[in-house]
Amino acid sequence: MSLKLGVIGGGVMAEAIISCLIEKNIYSSSDIIISEPSVNRRQFWQEKYGVITTAENQQILDNSDVIILAVKPQILSTVISNLTLNSQEKKPLIISILAGVSLDKLAQGFAQFPLVRVMPNTPAIVGEAMTAITPNNLVSENQLNLTLSLFKAIGSVIEIPEYLMDAVTGLSGSGPAFVALMIEALADGGVASGLPRVIALELATQTVLGTAQLVKQKNLHPALLKDQVTSPGGTTIAGVAQLEKNGFRSAIISAVTAAYKRSQELG
Ligand SMILES: NC(=O)c1ccc[n+]([C@@H]2O[C@H](COP(=O)([O-])OP(=O)(O)OC[C@H]3O[C@@H](n4cnc5c(N)ncnc54)[C@H](OP(=O)(O)O)[C@@H]3O)[C@@H](O)[C@H]2O)c1
Structure with a gap:
Protein backbone atom coordinates (compact mmCIF):
# COMPACT_ATOMS: atom_id res chain seq x y z
CA MET A 1 0.00 0.00 0.00
CA MET A 165 -23.09 3.59 17.57
CA ASP A 166 -24.23 3.82 21.22
CA ALA A 167 -25.88 0.40 20.95
CA VAL A 168 -22.68 -0.98 19.37
CA THR A 169 -20.71 0.51 22.27
CA GLY A 170 -23.06 -1.22 24.74
CA LEU A 171 -22.71 -4.59 23.04
CA SER A 172 -19.35 -5.11 21.32
CA GLY A 173 -17.55 -2.19 23.01
CA SER A 174 -18.40 -3.23 26.57
CA GLY A 175 -19.06 -6.89 25.73
CA PRO A 176 -15.48 -8.13 26.28
CA ALA A 177 -15.83 -7.21 29.98
CA PHE A 178 -19.13 -9.11 30.23
CA VAL A 179 -17.64 -12.19 28.57
CA ALA A 180 -14.55 -11.92 30.80
CA LEU A 181 -16.86 -12.00 33.84
CA MET A 182 -18.55 -15.08 32.45
CA ILE A 183 -15.19 -16.83 31.92
CA GLU A 184 -14.19 -15.96 35.48
CA ALA A 185 -17.51 -17.20 36.86
CA LEU A 186 -17.29 -20.46 34.90
CA ALA A 187 -13.81 -21.02 36.30
CA ASP A 188 -15.05 -20.22 39.82
CA GLY A 189 -17.79 -22.82 39.36
CA GLY A 190 -15.13 -25.32 38.32
CA VAL A 191 -13.02 -24.51 41.38
CA ALA A 192 -16.12 -24.84 43.59
CA SER A 193 -16.57 -28.29 42.03
CA GLY A 194 -12.99 -29.31 42.88
CA LEU A 195 -10.93 -28.33 39.82
CA PRO A 196 -7.54 -26.67 40.31
CA ARG A 197 -7.76 -22.95 39.33
CA VAL A 198 -5.36 -23.21 36.37
CA ILE A 199 -7.27 -26.11 34.83
CA ALA A 200 -10.65 -24.46 35.54
CA LEU A 201 -9.57 -21.26 33.77
CA GLU A 202 -8.27 -23.15 30.74
CA LEU A 203 -11.51 -25.13 30.48
CA ALA A 204 -13.65 -22.01 30.88
CA THR A 205 -11.70 -19.97 28.31
CA GLN A 206 -11.64 -22.68 25.65
CA THR A 207 -15.34 -23.43 26.22
CA VAL A 208 -16.30 -19.80 25.53
CA LEU A 209 -13.92 -19.56 22.55
CA GLY A 210 -15.03 -22.88 21.04
CA THR A 211 -18.73 -22.13 21.51
CA ALA A 212 -18.37 -18.71 19.88
CA GLN A 213 -16.55 -20.29 16.93
CA LEU A 214 -19.21 -23.00 16.62
CA VAL A 215 -22.04 -20.44 16.58
CA LYS A 216 -20.17 -18.27 14.07
CA GLN A 217 -18.72 -20.87 11.71
CA LYS A 218 -21.87 -23.03 11.50
CA ASN A 219 -24.16 -19.99 11.54
CA LEU A 220 -25.99 -21.78 14.33
CA HIS A 221 -28.68 -20.02 16.35
CA PRO A 222 -27.56 -20.08 20.01
CA ALA A 223 -30.94 -21.45 21.14
CA LEU A 224 -30.51 -24.40 18.78
CA LEU A 225 -27.02 -25.10 20.13
CA LYS A 226 -28.42 -25.02 23.67
CA ASP A 227 -31.16 -27.49 22.67
CA GLN A 228 -28.59 -29.78 21.05
CA VAL A 229 -26.52 -30.09 24.23
CA THR A 230 -29.36 -30.46 26.75
CA SER A 231 -30.38 -34.13 26.98
CA PRO A 232 -33.58 -35.03 28.89
CA GLY A 233 -32.97 -35.15 32.63
CA GLY A 234 -29.24 -34.52 32.01
CA THR A 235 -26.53 -32.39 33.53
CA THR A 236 -26.75 -29.41 31.19
CA ILE A 237 -30.49 -28.80 31.59
CA ALA A 238 -29.97 -28.88 35.37
CA GLY A 239 -27.44 -26.05 34.95
CA VAL A 240 -29.63 -24.14 32.46
CA ALA A 241 -32.54 -24.27 34.94
CA GLN A 242 -30.30 -22.61 37.56
CA LEU A 243 -29.24 -19.91 35.10
CA GLU A 244 -32.89 -19.15 34.31
CA LYS A 245 -33.81 -19.14 38.02
CA ASN A 246 -31.03 -16.61 38.68
CA GLY A 247 -31.97 -14.32 35.79
CA PHE A 248 -28.82 -14.97 33.73
CA ARG A 249 -30.19 -13.84 30.38
CA SER A 250 -32.04 -10.83 31.74
CA ALA A 251 -28.85 -9.81 33.62
CA ILE A 252 -26.90 -9.85 30.34
CA ILE A 253 -29.63 -7.94 28.51
CA SER A 254 -29.68 -5.33 31.30
CA ALA A 255 -25.89 -5.04 31.19
CA VAL A 256 -25.90 -4.26 27.45
CA THR A 257 -28.76 -1.77 27.71
CA ALA A 258 -27.16 -0.06 30.76
CA ALA A 259 -23.91 0.32 28.80
CA TYR A 260 -25.89 1.63 25.80
CA LYS A 261 -27.64 4.25 27.97
CA ARG A 262 -24.35 5.27 29.60
CA SER A 263 -22.79 5.70 26.16
CA GLN A 264 -25.73 7.97 25.19
CA GLU A 265 -25.23 10.02 28.37
CA LEU A 266 -21.47 10.37 27.81
CA GLY A 267 -21.96 11.35 24.15
N1 LIG B 1 -9.13 0.50 24.58
C1 LIG B 1 -10.26 0.11 24.01
O1 LIG B 1 -10.77 -1.00 24.19
C2 LIG B 1 -10.95 1.03 23.03
C3 LIG B 1 -12.02 0.54 22.27
C4 LIG B 1 -12.62 1.40 21.35
C5 LIG B 1 -12.18 2.70 21.22
N2 LIG B 1 -11.16 3.14 22.00
C6 LIG B 1 -10.72 4.52 21.84
O2 LIG B 1 -9.37 4.50 21.44
C7 LIG B 1 -8.74 5.70 21.86
C8 LIG B 1 -7.39 5.36 22.44
O3 LIG B 1 -7.58 4.50 23.54
P1 LIG B 1 -6.34 3.71 24.15
O4 LIG B 1 -6.91 2.70 25.06
O5 LIG B 1 -5.42 3.30 23.06
O6 LIG B 1 -5.68 4.91 25.01
P2 LIG B 1 -4.14 5.16 25.34
O7 LIG B 1 -3.40 3.88 25.43
O8 LIG B 1 -4.10 6.10 26.49
O9 LIG B 1 -3.60 5.90 24.01
C9 LIG B 1 -3.69 7.27 23.81
C10 LIG B 1 -2.30 7.74 23.39
O10 LIG B 1 -2.38 9.11 23.00
C11 LIG B 1 -1.20 9.74 23.47
N3 LIG B 1 -1.39 11.18 23.55
C12 LIG B 1 -1.75 11.94 24.62
N4 LIG B 1 -1.81 13.24 24.27
C13 LIG B 1 -1.48 13.32 22.95
C14 LIG B 1 -1.38 14.37 22.03
N5 LIG B 1 -1.62 15.64 22.36
N6 LIG B 1 -1.02 14.08 20.75
C15 LIG B 1 -0.78 12.81 20.37
N7 LIG B 1 -0.88 11.75 21.22
C16 LIG B 1 -1.23 12.00 22.49
C17 LIG B 1 -0.99 9.11 24.83
O11 LIG B 1 0.33 9.36 25.27
P3 LIG B 1 0.60 9.47 26.86
O12 LIG B 1 0.19 8.16 27.47
O13 LIG B 1 2.07 9.72 26.93
O14 LIG B 1 -0.24 10.62 27.37
C18 LIG B 1 -1.27 7.66 24.52
O15 LIG B 1 -0.11 6.99 24.06
C19 LIG B 1 -9.69 6.36 22.86
O16 LIG B 1 -10.27 7.50 22.27
C20 LIG B 1 -10.74 5.32 23.13
O17 LIG B 1 -12.02 5.91 23.30
C21 LIG B 1 -10.52 2.33 22.89
Whole structure:
Protein backbone atom coordinates (compact mmCIF):
# COMPACT_ATOMS: atom_id res chain seq x y z
CA MET A 1 0.00 0.00 0.00
CA SER A 2 1.59 3.30 -1.06
CA LEU A 3 -0.60 5.81 0.80
CA LYS A 4 1.10 7.11 3.94
CA LEU A 5 -0.68 6.13 7.14
CA GLY A 6 -0.48 8.55 10.06
CA VAL A 7 -1.52 7.88 13.64
CA ILE A 8 -2.16 10.56 16.25
CA GLY A 9 -1.76 8.93 19.68
CA GLY A 10 0.44 5.84 19.86
CA GLY A 11 -1.29 4.04 22.75
CA VAL A 12 -2.84 0.63 23.30
CA MET A 13 -5.44 0.67 20.53
CA ALA A 14 -3.04 2.22 18.02
CA GLU A 15 -0.58 -0.59 18.71
CA ALA A 16 -3.28 -3.25 18.33
CA ILE A 17 -4.21 -1.87 14.91
CA ILE A 18 -0.74 -1.04 13.59
CA SER A 19 0.82 -4.34 14.67
CA CYS A 20 -1.83 -6.23 12.65
CA LEU A 21 -1.45 -3.95 9.60
CA ILE A 22 2.32 -4.53 9.56
CA GLU A 23 2.04 -8.25 10.29
CA LYS A 24 -0.47 -8.72 7.46
CA ASN A 25 1.62 -6.62 5.05
CA ILE A 26 -1.18 -4.09 4.55
CA TYR A 27 1.23 -1.28 5.35
CA SER A 28 5.01 -1.47 5.58
CA SER A 29 6.67 0.17 8.58
CA SER A 30 8.30 2.82 6.38
CA ASP A 31 4.85 4.06 5.27
CA ILE A 32 3.61 4.60 8.82
CA ILE A 33 4.18 7.74 10.89
CA ILE A 34 3.05 7.98 14.50
CA SER A 35 2.84 11.01 16.77
CA GLU A 36 3.16 10.46 20.47
CA PRO A 37 4.22 12.83 23.28
CA SER A 38 6.13 10.26 25.34
CA VAL A 39 9.82 9.87 24.35
CA ASN A 40 9.90 6.34 25.75
CA ARG A 41 6.83 5.34 23.80
CA ARG A 42 8.26 6.82 20.58
CA GLN A 43 11.44 4.84 21.12
CA PHE A 44 9.36 1.72 21.73
CA TRP A 45 7.50 2.22 18.42
CA GLN A 46 10.75 2.72 16.51
CA GLU A 47 12.48 -0.29 18.05
CA LYS A 48 9.58 -2.74 17.95
CA TYR A 49 7.85 -1.77 14.69
CA GLY A 50 10.41 0.31 12.78
CA VAL A 51 7.85 3.06 12.09
CA ILE A 52 8.61 6.78 11.81
CA THR A 53 7.71 8.72 14.96
CA THR A 54 7.25 12.36 15.84
CA ALA A 55 6.12 14.51 18.76
CA GLU A 56 4.37 16.89 16.34
CA ASN A 57 0.80 16.11 15.33
CA GLN A 58 1.10 18.67 12.52
CA GLN A 59 3.67 16.42 10.82
CA ILE A 60 1.09 13.67 10.69
CA LEU A 61 -1.49 15.97 9.18
CA ASP A 62 0.91 17.31 6.56
CA ASN A 63 2.45 13.96 5.56
CA SER A 64 -0.37 11.39 5.59
CA ASP A 65 -3.15 10.43 3.20
CA VAL A 66 -4.95 8.51 5.92
CA ILE A 67 -4.87 9.38 9.62
CA ILE A 68 -6.03 7.23 12.52
CA LEU A 69 -7.01 9.45 15.41
CA ALA A 70 -6.33 7.39 18.54
CA VAL A 71 -6.04 9.81 21.47
CA LYS A 72 -8.38 9.81 24.46
CA PRO A 73 -11.65 11.67 23.73
CA GLN A 74 -10.94 14.21 26.51
CA ILE A 75 -7.91 15.63 24.68
CA LEU A 76 -9.45 15.85 21.20
CA SER A 77 -10.13 19.59 21.47
CA THR A 78 -6.51 20.24 22.56
CA VAL A 79 -5.20 18.19 19.65
CA ILE A 80 -7.41 20.03 17.15
CA SER A 81 -6.64 23.48 18.55
CA ASN A 82 -2.91 22.87 18.06
CA LEU A 83 -3.26 21.89 14.39
CA THR A 84 -3.16 24.17 11.38
CA LEU A 85 -5.94 22.60 9.40
CA ASN A 86 -5.79 24.45 6.09
CA SER A 87 -2.16 23.76 5.21
CA GLN A 88 -2.84 20.62 3.15
CA GLU A 89 -3.54 20.71 -0.58
CA LYS A 90 -5.67 17.59 -0.30
CA LYS A 91 -7.46 16.79 2.93
CA PRO A 92 -6.46 13.37 4.30
CA LEU A 93 -9.02 10.80 5.38
CA ILE A 94 -9.47 11.01 9.17
CA ILE A 95 -10.45 7.75 10.87
CA SER A 96 -11.46 8.37 14.48
CA ILE A 97 -11.58 5.53 17.00
CA LEU A 98 -12.58 7.91 19.82
CA ALA A 99 -15.41 6.42 21.86
CA GLY A 100 -18.52 8.60 21.99
CA VAL A 101 -17.26 11.33 19.63
CA SER A 102 -19.78 11.93 16.85
CA LEU A 103 -19.08 12.79 13.22
CA ASP A 104 -20.67 16.22 13.83
CA LYS A 105 -18.30 16.87 16.72
CA LEU A 106 -15.30 15.74 14.64
CA ALA A 107 -16.43 17.96 11.76
CA GLN A 108 -16.45 20.99 14.07
CA GLY A 109 -12.66 20.64 14.13
CA PHE A 110 -11.95 18.81 10.89
CA ALA A 111 -14.31 20.86 8.73
CA GLN A 112 -14.72 19.55 5.17
CA PHE A 113 -12.49 16.53 5.84
CA PRO A 114 -13.57 13.03 4.84
CA LEU A 115 -14.25 11.42 8.24
CA VAL A 116 -14.95 7.89 9.40
CA ARG A 117 -16.12 7.16 12.93
CA VAL A 118 -14.99 3.75 14.07
CA MET A 119 -15.70 1.67 17.17
CA PRO A 120 -13.36 -1.30 17.55
CA ASN A 121 -13.08 -3.41 20.72
CA THR A 122 -10.26 -4.79 22.86
CA PRO A 123 -9.87 -8.19 21.10
CA ALA A 124 -8.18 -6.06 18.41
CA ILE A 125 -5.03 -6.83 20.43
CA VAL A 126 -5.19 -10.44 19.16
CA GLY A 127 -6.64 -9.61 15.72
CA GLU A 128 -10.20 -10.59 16.73
CA ALA A 129 -11.90 -7.20 17.06
CA MET A 130 -15.50 -6.44 16.21
CA THR A 131 -15.44 -3.02 14.58
CA ALA A 132 -18.37 -0.86 13.50
CA ILE A 133 -17.78 2.06 11.13
CA THR A 134 -19.75 5.07 9.88
CA PRO A 135 -18.37 7.39 7.14
CA ASN A 136 -19.48 10.97 6.58
CA ASN A 137 -20.68 12.07 3.15
CA LEU A 138 -17.23 13.32 2.05
CA VAL A 139 -15.72 9.83 2.16
CA SER A 140 -15.18 8.38 -1.33
CA GLU A 141 -15.90 4.76 -2.19
CA ASN A 142 -12.14 4.09 -2.34
CA GLN A 143 -11.64 5.63 1.09
CA LEU A 144 -14.50 3.57 2.52
CA ASN A 145 -13.04 0.38 1.03
CA LEU A 146 -9.62 1.30 2.38
CA THR A 147 -11.11 1.79 5.88
CA LEU A 148 -12.90 -1.55 5.65
CA SER A 149 -9.67 -3.29 4.63
CA LEU A 150 -7.74 -1.69 7.51
CA PHE A 151 -10.21 -2.89 10.10
CA LYS A 152 -10.62 -6.33 8.52
CA ALA A 153 -6.94 -6.75 9.38
CA ILE A 154 -7.84 -6.64 13.09
CA GLY A 155 -10.99 -8.78 12.97
CA SER A 156 -14.52 -8.36 11.65
CA VAL A 157 -15.97 -5.08 10.45
CA ILE A 158 -19.47 -3.84 9.77
CA GLU A 159 -20.79 -0.54 8.36
CA ILE A 160 -23.69 0.93 10.33
CA PRO A 161 -25.69 4.18 10.46
CA GLU A 162 -24.26 6.45 13.16
CA TYR A 163 -27.38 6.42 15.36
CA LEU A 164 -26.57 2.76 16.21
CA MET A 165 -23.09 3.59 17.57
CA ASP A 166 -24.23 3.82 21.22
CA ALA A 167 -25.88 0.40 20.95
CA VAL A 168 -22.68 -0.98 19.37
CA THR A 169 -20.71 0.51 22.27
CA GLY A 170 -23.06 -1.22 24.74
CA LEU A 171 -22.71 -4.59 23.04
CA SER A 172 -19.35 -5.11 21.32
CA GLY A 173 -17.55 -2.19 23.01
CA SER A 174 -18.40 -3.23 26.57
CA GLY A 175 -19.06 -6.89 25.73
CA PRO A 176 -15.48 -8.13 26.28
CA ALA A 177 -15.83 -7.21 29.98
CA PHE A 178 -19.13 -9.11 30.23
CA VAL A 179 -17.64 -12.19 28.57
CA ALA A 180 -14.55 -11.92 30.80
CA LEU A 181 -16.86 -12.00 33.84
CA MET A 182 -18.55 -15.08 32.45
CA ILE A 183 -15.19 -16.83 31.92
CA GLU A 184 -14.19 -15.96 35.48
CA ALA A 185 -17.51 -17.20 36.86
CA LEU A 186 -17.29 -20.46 34.90
CA ALA A 187 -13.81 -21.02 36.30
CA ASP A 188 -15.05 -20.22 39.82
CA GLY A 189 -17.79 -22.82 39.36
CA GLY A 190 -15.13 -25.32 38.32
CA VAL A 191 -13.02 -24.51 41.38
CA ALA A 192 -16.12 -24.84 43.59
CA SER A 193 -16.57 -28.29 42.03
CA GLY A 194 -12.99 -29.31 42.88
CA LEU A 195 -10.93 -28.33 39.82
CA PRO A 196 -7.54 -26.67 40.31
CA ARG A 197 -7.76 -22.95 39.33
CA VAL A 198 -5.36 -23.21 36.37
CA ILE A 199 -7.27 -26.11 34.83
CA ALA A 200 -10.65 -24.46 35.54
CA LEU A 201 -9.57 -21.26 33.77
CA GLU A 202 -8.27 -23.15 30.74
CA LEU A 203 -11.51 -25.13 30.48
CA ALA A 204 -13.65 -22.01 30.88
CA THR A 205 -11.70 -19.97 28.31
CA GLN A 206 -11.64 -22.68 25.65
CA THR A 207 -15.34 -23.43 26.22
CA VAL A 208 -16.30 -19.80 25.53
CA LEU A 209 -13.92 -19.56 22.55
CA GLY A 210 -15.03 -22.88 21.04
CA THR A 211 -18.73 -22.13 21.51
CA ALA A 212 -18.37 -18.71 19.88
CA GLN A 213 -16.55 -20.29 16.93
CA LEU A 214 -19.21 -23.00 16.62
CA VAL A 215 -22.04 -20.44 16.58
CA LYS A 216 -20.17 -18.27 14.07
CA GLN A 217 -18.72 -20.87 11.71
CA LYS A 218 -21.87 -23.03 11.50
CA ASN A 219 -24.16 -19.99 11.54
CA LEU A 220 -25.99 -21.78 14.33
CA HIS A 221 -28.68 -20.02 16.35
CA PRO A 222 -27.56 -20.08 20.01
CA ALA A 223 -30.94 -21.45 21.14
CA LEU A 224 -30.51 -24.40 18.78
CA LEU A 225 -27.02 -25.10 20.13
CA LYS A 226 -28.42 -25.02 23.67
CA ASP A 227 -31.16 -27.49 22.67
CA GLN A 228 -28.59 -29.78 21.05
CA VAL A 229 -26.52 -30.09 24.23
CA THR A 230 -29.36 -30.46 26.75
CA SER A 231 -30.38 -34.13 26.98
CA PRO A 232 -33.58 -35.03 28.89
CA GLY A 233 -32.97 -35.15 32.63
CA GLY A 234 -29.24 -34.52 32.01
CA THR A 235 -26.53 -32.39 33.53
CA THR A 236 -26.75 -29.41 31.19
CA ILE A 237 -30.49 -28.80 31.59
CA ALA A 238 -29.97 -28.88 35.37
CA GLY A 239 -27.44 -26.05 34.95
CA VAL A 240 -29.63 -24.14 32.46
CA ALA A 241 -32.54 -24.27 34.94
CA GLN A 242 -30.30 -22.61 37.56
CA LEU A 243 -29.24 -19.91 35.10
CA GLU A 244 -32.89 -19.15 34.31
CA LYS A 245 -33.81 -19.14 38.02
CA ASN A 246 -31.03 -16.61 38.68
CA GLY A 247 -31.97 -14.32 35.79
CA PHE A 248 -28.82 -14.97 33.73
CA ARG A 249 -30.19 -13.84 30.38
CA SER A 250 -32.04 -10.83 31.74
CA ALA A 251 -28.85 -9.81 33.62
CA ILE A 252 -26.90 -9.85 30.34
CA ILE A 253 -29.63 -7.94 28.51
CA SER A 254 -29.68 -5.33 31.30
CA ALA A 255 -25.89 -5.04 31.19
CA VAL A 256 -25.90 -4.26 27.45
CA THR A 257 -28.76 -1.77 27.71
CA ALA A 258 -27.16 -0.06 30.76
CA ALA A 259 -23.91 0.32 28.80
CA TYR A 260 -25.89 1.63 25.80
CA LYS A 261 -27.64 4.25 27.97
CA ARG A 262 -24.35 5.27 29.60
CA SER A 263 -22.79 5.70 26.16
CA GLN A 264 -25.73 7.97 25.19
CA GLU A 265 -25.23 10.02 28.37
CA LEU A 266 -21.47 10.37 27.81
CA GLY A 267 -21.96 11.35 24.15
N1 LIG B 1 -9.13 0.50 24.58
C1 LIG B 1 -10.26 0.11 24.01
O1 LIG B 1 -10.77 -1.00 24.19
C2 LIG B 1 -10.95 1.03 23.03
C3 LIG B 1 -12.02 0.54 22.27
C4 LIG B 1 -12.62 1.40 21.35
C5 LIG B 1 -12.18 2.70 21.22
N2 LIG B 1 -11.16 3.14 22.00
C6 LIG B 1 -10.72 4.52 21.84
O2 LIG B 1 -9.37 4.50 21.44
C7 LIG B 1 -8.74 5.70 21.86
C8 LIG B 1 -7.39 5.36 22.44
O3 LIG B 1 -7.58 4.50 23.54
P1 LIG B 1 -6.34 3.71 24.15
O4 LIG B 1 -6.91 2.70 25.06
O5 LIG B 1 -5.42 3.30 23.06
O6 LIG B 1 -5.68 4.91 25.01
P2 LIG B 1 -4.14 5.16 25.34
O7 LIG B 1 -3.40 3.88 25.43
O8 LIG B 1 -4.10 6.10 26.49
O9 LIG B 1 -3.60 5.90 24.01
C9 LIG B 1 -3.69 7.27 23.81
C10 LIG B 1 -2.30 7.74 23.39
O10 LIG B 1 -2.38 9.11 23.00
C11 LIG B 1 -1.20 9.74 23.47
N3 LIG B 1 -1.39 11.18 23.55
C12 LIG B 1 -1.75 11.94 24.62
N4 LIG B 1 -1.81 13.24 24.27
C13 LIG B 1 -1.48 13.32 22.95
C14 LIG B 1 -1.38 14.37 22.03
N5 LIG B 1 -1.62 15.64 22.36
N6 LIG B 1 -1.02 14.08 20.75
C15 LIG B 1 -0.78 12.81 20.37
N7 LIG B 1 -0.88 11.75 21.22
C16 LIG B 1 -1.23 12.00 22.49
C17 LIG B 1 -0.99 9.11 24.83
O11 LIG B 1 0.33 9.36 25.27
P3 LIG B 1 0.60 9.47 26.86
O12 LIG B 1 0.19 8.16 27.47
O13 LIG B 1 2.07 9.72 26.93
O14 LIG B 1 -0.24 10.62 27.37
C18 LIG B 1 -1.27 7.66 24.52
O15 LIG B 1 -0.11 6.99 24.06
C19 LIG B 1 -9.69 6.36 22.86
O16 LIG B 1 -10.27 7.50 22.27
C20 LIG B 1 -10.74 5.32 23.13
O17 LIG B 1 -12.02 5.91 23.30
C21 LIG B 1 -10.52 2.33 22.89
